[in-house]
Amino acid sequence: MIILEDFTIVDVSNAYAEATFTKREEVIGKNLFEVFPDNPNDLKADGVANLKESLKYVLRNKVSHTMAIQKHDVRRPTGAFEEKYWSTVNKPVLNSQNEVEYIIHRAEDVTEFIKLKQEKHQFELVSTAMEDRLQKMEIEILQRSKEIQKLNQELDLKVLERTKHLDEANSIIQENMNALTFQKKQLEDFCNILSHNLRAPLVNISMIIEMLAENSNDIEKGGLLDKLNSTTRNLSEIFNELVESIQILQDNEIESEELDLAFHVQKVIENLQIEIDQSKALIETNFDAVPKVYFPNNYLKSTLQNLISNALKYRSPERSPIIKIAAERIDDSIFISVADNGLGLDLEKHKDDLFKIRKIFHSHPEAKGFGLFLTKSQVESMGGRIWMESSPGIGSTFYIQLINQNR
Amino acid sequence: MIAQNNIMLVDDDEIFTFIIKKIIEESQLSNHIDIFINGLEAINFLEANATAAEKLPEVIFLDLSMPVLDGWGFLEEYIELKPKLAKKITLYIISTSVSPLDFEKAKKYSDVTDFIVKPMAKERFVEIIKELSRDKN
Numbered sequence: 251m252i253i254l255e256d257f258t259i260v261d262v263s264n265a266y267a268e269a270t271f272t273k274r275e276e277v278i279g280k281n282l283f284e285v286f287p288d289n290p291n292d293l294k295a296d297g298v299a300n301l302k303e304s305l306k307y308v309l310r311n312k313v314s315h316t317m318a319i320q321k322h323d324v325r326r327p328t329g330a331f332e333e334k335y336w337s338t339v340n341k342p343v344l345n346s347q348n349e350v351e352y353i354i355h356r357a358e359d360v361t362e363f364i365k366l367k368q369e370k371h372q373f374e375l376v377s378t379a380m381e382d383r384l385q386k387m388e389i390e391i392l393q394r395s396k397e398i399q400k401l402n403q404e405l406d407l408k409v410l411e412r413t414k415h416l417d418e419a420n421s422i423i424q425e426n427m428n429a430l431t432f433q434k435k436q437l438e439d440f441c442n443i444l445s446h447n448l449r450a451p452l453v454n455i456s457m458i459i460e461m462l463a464e465n466s467n468d469i470e471k472g473g474l475l476d477k478l479n480s481t482t483r484n485l486s487e488i489f490n491e492l493v494e495s496i497q498i499l500q501d502n503e504i505e506s507e508e509l510d511l512a513f514h515v516q517k518v519i520e521n522l523q524i525e526i527d528q529s530k531a532l533i534e535t536n537f538d539a540v541p542k543v544y545f546p547n548n549y550l551k552s553t554l555q556n557l558i559s560n561a562l563k564y565r566s567p568e569r570s571p572i573i574k575i576a577a578e579r580i581d582d583s584i585f586i587s588v589a590d591n592g593l594g595l596d597l598e599k600h601k602d603d604l605f606k607i608r609k610i611f612h613s614h615p616e617a618k619g620f621g622l623f624l625t626k627s628q629v630e631s632m633g634g635r636i637w638m639e640s641s642p643g644i645g646s647t648f649y650i651q652l653i654n655q656n657r
Numbered sequence: 658m659i660a661q662n663n664i665m666l667v668d669d670d671e672i673f674t675f676i677i678k679k680i681i682e683e684s685q686l687s688n689h690i691d692i693f694i695n696g697l698e699a700i701n702f703l704e705a706n707a708t709a710a711e712k713l714p715e716v717i718f719l720d721l722s723m724p725v726l727d728g729w730g731f732l733e734e735y736i737e738l739k740p741k742l743a744k745k746i747t748l749y750i751i752s753t754s755v756s757p758l759d760f761e762k763a764k765k766y767s768d769v770t771d772f773i774v775k776p777m778a779k780e781r782f783v784e785i786i787k788e789l790s791r792d793k794n
Contacts, residue, residue, distance in 0.1 A: 441756060449753035450722075453775040454672040460779075461679060481672050 251355045255309055257282040257302075260352065269359045270324050271332075282355075289323035289331040297322025297336075304340050309350055314341040319360060335364040432630075448492070451485035491624070498627045506544040506632070506654075511537040511577055511586070518554045525562050531571040533558070540577035543584050543652055549628040554588075556625045557648050561590035566643070584655045589647040595640040662687040662789055665714035667699040667731060668751070669723045673775070677718070680779055686786040695723045696731030703738055710743040715789050718773075721752040721759065728752070732766055739768070747789065749773055 252260040259277050267274045270286070277285050283302070288295035297320055304315045317338040323331040337358040345351040366375065458478045465471055515535055519526065526533065543550070558573060565571040574589045622636075629636045633653045640646035664687050668674050674692045681687050691714065693699035699717075706712040721728035728750060735748070750763050751773045763772045773781065 444755075449755065449775070450670055450673075453753055454670065454676070457676045457776050458672070461676065477672055477675060 251282075251357075252352050253282055253305075253355055254352065255350055257305065259285065266357070269357075271326050286322065286324065289325075291331065292321075292323060295321070295323065301338070304338070305353060305355075308340045308342050308353055312342050312344060312348070312350060314339060319364065333361065333365075334359065335361045447488050448485070451481050451488065454481045455485070495624055495627045498624070498631050504546045504549075504631075506546055508542050508544055508657075509547060509550050510542055511535075512541065514550055514554055515558075515575055517551070518558050521555065522559055522562060525559070529562055529565055529571050531562055531565070531573060533573045533575065536574075536576040540579050540584055543577070543586070544655055544657055545632065545652055546628075549632065553625050553628060553650065556622065557588040557650075560622070560648075561588060561592060561646075564646070565590070565592045566645075579655065582654060582656045584652045586650045586652070587647055589645065591645040594642045594644050594646050595638075596642050662689075662716070662786055663712070663714040664690045664786075665693070665699065665702075665717040666690060667693045667696060667717065667723070667728070668720035669694045670720065673720075677777075677782070680782060684779075684783055684786070686783060686790075696726030696728060696734070698725075699731060700726065700734045700738065703735070703742065707738070707741045708743050713742060713744040714746060715744075716785065717746055717748045718751045719748060721750060721754055729762070732768070736766075736768060749785065751775060751777060 251262045251266050254260060259280055259282055262272070262274050262277055264274065267277070272285060283298050286297070286301075288298045300317065300320055301322065304317050307315045317336075317340070320336050320338060322334060322336055324334045325331050337360045339356045341354045341356070342350045343352040343354060363379065367379065455478060458474055458481065462471060462474050462478070465474065512535060515533075515537075519533060525531075554575075558575070561573045562571060569591060572591050574587075576587050578585045578587075626636050629650055629652075635651040636648065638646055638648050664681065666674055666677055678690060678692070681690055691702065693702065696719075699719075703713070719728050719731060726734070739746075747770050748768050749771050750769055752759065753775045755774060760772055763769050
């Protein structure tokens with residue numbers, strides 16, 4: 251039988267017409283399923299549905315499709331349905347544009363074979379056929395199980411891939427969280443700076459101006475103007491320091507270079523020579539294990555300068571300062587330590603404030619509390635870390651971790 | 658009239674303490690002001706004069722950001738010390754901080770009467786001192 255893609259019957263062989271109790275001229279031009287509907291008395295009838303599926307498969311994939319043995323009862327001219335089993339192959343005929351032009355529908359009537367089997371007649375014939383079928387089924391089952399196994403393996407791979415993707419996504423989220431926490435911390439630091447360090451001199455200026463306006467005594471006015479002057483100077487110093495630290499946070503261009511630790515420490519010692527002589531400080535260095543680091547030149551200079559001058563500034567009045575500077579390599583990082591025998595700090599009380607701008611811990615005339623904030627900004631902008639260990643009355647040690655040092 | 662009010666000012670900001678001192682002198686609201694540049698010095702003074710009511714202040718103006726012992730540290734020590742003090746003392750925080758975190762933290766201390774954000778208007782200052790005198794009488 252030849253049918254169009256809308257299932258209109260184009261032609262039918264005489265044998266087919268005979269097997270289906272139809273006449274060739276009566277079925278041509280009619281819809282396939284109008285001619286061969288399901289048996290309304292068979293509630294389990296699925297002939298129409300399965301045939302339709304097979305035809306759609308052929309239309310969709312442009313390849314032949316062999317149906318399993320299918321029960322599809324046929325209507326006799328009297329109207330009664332007769333039980334029929336079919337072995338069906340649907341095959342597409344493609345035109346030059348590779349489109350399905352026709353479907354050739356071939357259906358073998360296997361009713362008798364099936365009935366034989368069902369009725370257990372002619373036992374030998376059936377059993378041979380059964381054996382054959384059984385063998386085929388076994389092969390098919392084997393093949394199916396292989397397919398299922400392959401599908402399972404593919405699924406496993408997909409699950410693995412998904413898990414990997416999820417892990418990656420999680421670690422990205424974690425990284426973003428860390429960056430956010432860091433930025434939040436910086437924002438808090440800046441709020442703190444605005445609140446304490448910039449507002450304080452501004453407040454003072456406004457109060458002095460108010461007093462100036464109310465005061466008529468020239469001598470007192472002169473005193474107030476002096477105060478105004480020093481406050482304004484203080485404000486502009488803080489402002490410049492703040493701008494400098496913000497520039498560090500924004501400077502992504504800054505380049506690391508190979509720097510000789512002994513050389514740079516020596517430079518700092520020369521800068522601080524007067525204080526070192528006055529305090530009779532002893533500075534010991536050991537860079538045998540790690541003579542060189544990779545870091546921005548200016549950052550290393552200012553970091554060493556800050557840490558060494560802090561160690562001198564907060565020396566103990568009871569003993570001459572001994573400052574030990576050393577470097578150590580662990581994996582890809584270099585750790586620089588600056589240890590002193592100075593005043594030390596109670597870290598329990600101060601650890602949150604240690605690296606804040608203008609936070610000072612000793613009532614010391616030169617204490618300005620800016621150096622550590624700047625050093626921290628510089629070290630962290632290069633991905634490093636700075637921290638401190640300290641005991642009151644014994645001394646402090648600052649540690650700096652520089653990363654990416656294996657070049 | 659010069660009232661018998663002792664004032665304690667705990668603040669490391671020289672300019673601010675200078676201005677407050679001026680205001681007090683001009684307003685004649687008090688005849689005595691003790692200035693301490695950090696919390697530790699202030700606590701040491703209170704401890705040393707715990708039983709000497711005439712030396713203890715009526716009011717403390719406490720800054721938050723100070724070296725050695727800051728305002729929060731002072732408050733902790735002050736709470737410990739308070740039962741031993743021979744006088745009822747009113748305490749104000751007076752700070753440049755505009756951080757809500759600091760405001761919230763201050764609320765947790767029942768000993769803090771108010772959180773004054775600098776600049777402190779002269780009028781507000783005068784009002785506080787006058788109120789103290791009224792309470793006394």
